[in-house]
Amino acid sequence: MGATALAAAGVQGAAHAAEAPLPVVITGEDRVDLSLHSDNGDPTEPQVDLRIDVPGEEFEGDGEVPSVHRGEYTIRIDARGLRGVAKADLPCEADGLVAVCTGYDLYAGTTFNRVGGIRLDLSDDSEAGDTGKIVVTGEGESLDFTPLTVDVRVGGPELLNRELSAPDGLKAGDDFELPLGVMNVGGLPAEGTVLRLLGSRGLSFPDAYGNCSSSEINTGDLLRQRTEVLCTFPGTLDAGAAYRLSRQVRVQTADFALNDIFSYSFDPLEPGEEKKIHRGEGRRQGSGPDLTLERVADADPARYTEYAELDLPRTNTYDLELTGASASGEAGEKVEVEIGFRNNGPAWIGGLRSGGEPFTFTVAPPAGATFTRTPERCTPAGVNGSDPAYLCFAPTPMLEDARLTFPFELRVDRVVEGAKGRVALPDWDNPYDSDPANDVAWIVLNAAEEPGDDGTGGSDGGPSDDPTAPGSGDGDGSGGDADDEGTGSASGGGSGDDADGGLALTGAQGVGLLGGAAVLALGLGAAVVAYQRRRAGRDGEAAV
Structure with missing residues (x-):
């Protein structure tokens, strides 16, 4: 395939040159928030993965990947806007806060067009509220680049969730209530927040609050079947302050539930996001009273965590x-x-x-x-x-x-x-x-x-x-x-x-025994733990 495909790609590239430049887009994370209270993830892993998105169907076969454009191009990464804000580790040939990457072949899609990663860390001068940006541009003959701007903020709102504990004696078919809360450990107030409740197939949320909307996925891949509730709170969450919900959230377990996953998280509410959340396709707006947040005095920061989740109920059986x-x-x-x-x-x-x-x-x-x-x-x-x-x-x-x-x-x-x-x-x-x-x-x-x-x-x-x-x-x-x-x-x-x-x-719902290598796509943030070896060391349960 190699020579023929490359020759064809060369003709295609020439056609683009004759008619109009090939439109390409520089992609990557467009925003990075740096925490003042953590190491901002694995120090060896970049927060920004730069790639080039080229029109066309990505190659999925075997053998040499055919290019859709051949010709030299350059990508320029300008991080001078981060002086006094954060440190930047840039890919390719870097001169201080400016780096230049070069390439020749471009392929359809993004998979084969990786430029490199950008790692950001706090500097000695970093302070809460500092902002800066990285501008990434490109140029090449017969290519029309759409640039990328990466906005960087230091010490913005950082919301942690109150730890959860499993209810005593919970059996399948029972419902239970959980006290949920949030603490802003960031350096700036959060102007509004959104609460996300997630339950896998055996869990549901029977209460419908006025400032919450829900959606269900109850068909298709069993790993992805779930109920999601989003609640929005327009008020300000002060830096260093903790809050709790005005009433406890009720969770219903199905008769077949076993080791289903419940999780919740609070995140800053972006401007204009509230209407988009509740008017999303397939979402049902609640008709009951609103949930509200109440400030908590003397909250212990040790009781708040990034990930809050439970596997329950633990007492059901199968045969x-x-x-x-x-x-x-x-x-x-x-x-x-x-x-x-x-x-x-x-x-x-x-x-x-x-x-x-x-x-x-x-x-x-x-x-x-x-x-x-x-x-x-x-x-x-x-x-x-x-x-x-x-x-x-x-x-x-x-x-x-x-x-x-x-x-x-x-x-x-x-x-x-x-x-x-x-x-x-x-x-x-x-x-x-x-x-x-x-x-x-x-x-x-x-x-x-x-x-x-x-x-x-x-x-x-x-x-x-x-x-x-x-x-x-x-x-x-x-x-x-x-x-x-x-x-x-x-x-x-x-x-x-x-x-x-x-x-x-x-079985029920037609044929639904769908496995695969993907972990439950609920945004739970948990490490993969093999079911048949479930927490034998922690809970004292025998391995399956």
Whole structure:
């Protein structure tokens, strides 16, 4: 692709030169507030990421990225407006507070057009209320640059939130009230503030205050389903002062709620932002009395934090159940079996901190049989086919009534009457699984005639044969054509695959078991904590 694409890009660039300059935009954060009370983030990380935005569709394929313009250009970063305000660490060739970056190729979009980062820190002369700016411009033949101005402010309003503590004895289905508050630890007053309440899928806010508006996302990706409430307060929050809400905020938990995330935060209200907030698409304005803020005397700054959130309720349970299957076949015959995985509730399994970390379980073939086709989300458990068992992945988030099926194909290499293959969740101490007895099931081949007991249901009983013994005959226990179909994906979700080596998903709201690598997009600001390892050290709960 390289030479041809570049040649085509050169023609495209020439066309731009002949017709009109190519419009490009310098992008990056246009405002940075520097705190007088913190290190302003990781000292090695820039607050401004400069890029160039070029018209066109970004390249997403393999191979060399085609350019849409070829020709020298320069980017000039002028930070002289920060003298006496802040220190600036500039990219490229810098001479004091001015830096010049050069380039040749430009690509569609911004991904491949990074200029560099700007790191800002307090200087010895920095004082509350100081302001300055950085001006970034560009020039190049046949290019029309839109410049960027970065406004920098020192010691402006800086709002911290009153710490939260979990209510005692809270159960799923209960509602509870939380005392919320804010302290302005910045150097300047905040002329108005906005309160943001966020609750994941199992939480809601039943009260509708007049100065608040709400929105809900209750379809699509389960990780992103949430309720958001925004409340605006036009009054002044003095520097160094603390405030509390005139009444406690009520939060309702659903019957299926478990380790759902509640968070809140106060932020300065920008001029003209109030109407935009409440008139946003899909927002519902409250009709009740207004919430107000009351000043608090002698507030302890140690009780206020940047991030205020809770995982609750912690006392609900779910019931994971595996179901097996039975089949009969002669030597050399292939048979199909379907393993079931379901959540009997009452709780859903959010996996919100891990962004959808899956549950795993193992499936071993019965003695005398070999797997010849396996589901997409199952992968060989051993190394180089040394173990005939498979490791399967059940994605989270998982609805409270989720039903999944995992279809397998087996070849009967030799007939072993009543041969059993074990299907099992890990041997764990999971405090949320209410019935560990159904965490094991069996694949039974050529069962003896014993009415009412084929050994396929969830059970902790054992088979008469070694359930993990590899098949004999010409099978090698490596899973047949699983290499073509089994991806072993450890991420959850999707809309379900067909029964041809796929994973079928059913449940409430259609197929909604969507996982992925993204953490719950609620702006919670928390570190990613794997759900199955949830806070074992802090809470004393066993790892899942």
